[in-house]
Amino acid sequence: MKALFLSCTLKASPAPSNTEALCQALVGQFEEEGVTSEIVRLVDYNVKPGTSSDEGEGDDWPFIRKKVLAADILVMATPIWLGQHSSVCQRALERMDAMLSETKEDGRPIAFDKVGGVVITGNEDGAHHIVATVSQPLIDIGFTIPPQSWTYWHLGPGPGPDYRDTDQGHDWSDRTGRNAARNLAAVARALRAMPLPQQESSS
Secondary structure, rough: OEEEEEEEEOOOOOOOHHHHHHHHHHHHHHHHHEEEEEEEEEHHHHOOOOOOOHHHOOOOHHHHHHHHHOOOOOEEEEEOOOEOHHHHHHHHHHHHHHHHHEEEEOOOEOOOOOEEEEEEEOOOOOOOHHHHHHHHHHHHHEEEOOOOEEEEEOOOOOOOOHHHHOOOOOHHHHHHHHHHHHHHHHHHHHHOOOOOOOOOOOO
């Protein structure tokens, strides 16, 4: 099985990312679960604004979309800015809007039998809000969201050190991340064994 992390940091490579650092807790657990992982840093690509699967010349989203469709597990990884998920994360969700009307060969939604999770870092509160606002679009598109399929790290309101600069809170965030990876892998295996049913047609 494959897991794809869409890293929604605002930092272009090779700048280190706190959000990607926390993702490594899940990557390590996925490896133990027999799941291969890939992290794609979206800001390194030209993901054009829009809500279609291909916005024309120079748009890198079709390349990333292929990776989304090839993965069994999708993890949206975002920092917190002003209490919200990043603009890069919002751009990715907007581009996935096209998947609402896309179907597999059997007529089922294209994201059926895939699972989704969320990783969040930041020095401000808002993590639970972001879990909700990122998970809801994934549910609409057709992803299955397992229980406790997220982790986050922050030190509360106000300025403070970044995830990579302190060990404070790592035990909880990393343990929660490993449990999220276990839950994501377990539900992905269950859906592979018993896919979601055929949907009724509107006609």
